[in-house]
Amino acid sequence: MASRESLFIGIDVSKQTLDVAFGADPHAPLETIPSTDEGVQLLVTRLQRLQPTLIVLEATGGLERMVFAQLLQAGVPTARVQPRRVRALAHAEGRQAKTDRLDARLLARFAERVRPPHHQATDEQRASLRDLLVRREQVIQMRTAEINRLTAAAPNLRxxxxxxxxxLDQEIRALEQERDNEAERTDEVRRKRELRESVPGIGAITARNLLLRLPELGTINRKEAAAVVGVAPYANQSGAQHKPRHSSGGRRDVRSVLYMATLAATRRRLVRRAFDQRLCQAGKPRKVAIVAAMRKLLTILGAILRQQKPWDPAVHTSAP
Incomplete structure (x- = not known):
């Protein structure tokens, strides 16, 4: 087993079991533990004693939440990552086979080689609020579908x-009330929401969505934030070919929220210089100007969160 100073652990979570690789080495111990309350508690206690450098598990649609929450509460450094990032490492290594035990070893190697930042206990406190927002969106989609059906339905079905x-209207109101109560439960969440809402064009829904879907905003620089969201322009050059720079990847859900906030902000001339003067007057396409405005708004939000000071037009309208 690796030394305590460099112990990287991977946990593959399924409905019935937890496959745990105690080290990134191919010959490191690997165990299968029941995915029960008792099994998780025993594992967490054991990992506390081992004091690993980092534990990595995948986001598997909520199956990982119980063990993830308990590891965070126990103060064990733990990161939850997207499966596609882990599979990219497997493809880079030329590994095609996939089993729970192999995935646990792969997660341990991912922890050692990539070393993603571990989460804080407050991240799990945001999970219930995030679930409420997702559920509200689902119910709104159902309501929209029913309204569309209503116009074309036979009279006896209407x-x-x-x-x-x-x-569905009642359910949406109930979810919004529960969301508001949850959002005010901790001082940290309330303070971050208030800072975001201080920016013209950022409403309560947008502020909460950005808080939950982009929690690292304010702790990373503007270029990293733009890359995470997917609004960073990348060069597209090969040999003598010089194609236009383009944005790709990133978090689509965050980008959608940021897009609507940017449109509201541009109407208030918050990002007029990026949107109007610098790009539109230079003959750039409107889409390019909008993406530039989204980056500017993202930069402003990051600066506000880092400084822990609300919106000040004398300061933040000059943000790069």
């Missing part, structure tokens, strides 16, 4: 559809 729409 009362039932309308009844369902009324129920």
């Amino acid at each position: 009362p039932g559809i309308q009844k369902h729409i009324d129920w």
Whole structure:
């Protein structure tokens, strides 16, 4: 087993079991533990004693939440990563086979080689609020679908559809009330939400979405933030070919929220220089100007969170 100073652990989570690789070495011990309350608690206690450098597990649609939350509460350095990042490492190594035990070893190697930043206990406190936001979006989508059906439905079906729409309206209001209560539960969440809402064009829903979907904003620099969201322009050059720079990748859900906030901000002339003068007047396409405005707004939000000071037009309108 690796020394305590350099112990990297991978945990592959399934409904029934936890496959744990105690080290990044191919011959490191590997165990299968029941995915029960008792099994998780025993594992967490054991990992506390081992004091690993980092534990990595995948985001598997919520199956990992119980062990992830307990590891964070126990103060064990733990990172939850997207499966595609881990599979990219497997492809780079030329490994095609996939089993739970192999995945645990792969996660341990990912921890050693990539060393993603570990989360804080407050990250799991945001999880319930994030779930409420996601559920609200799902119910709104159902309501929209029912409204569309209502216009084309036969007369005898319309009362039932309308009844369902009324129920969905009530459910949305209940979720929003629960969301508001959860958002005010901790001083940290409340303070970060207030800082975001101080920016013209950023409303309560946008502020909460950015808080939950981009929690690292304020701790990373503007270039890193732009790359995470997917609004950073990348060069596209090969030999003598020089194609236009373009943005790709990133978090689509964050980008959608930021896009709507940027449109509101540009109407208030918050990002006018990036949107209007510097790019539109230079003949750049409107889409390029909008993405530039999104980067500017992201930079302003990051500066506000780092400084822990609300929006000040004398300071933040000059942000690069």
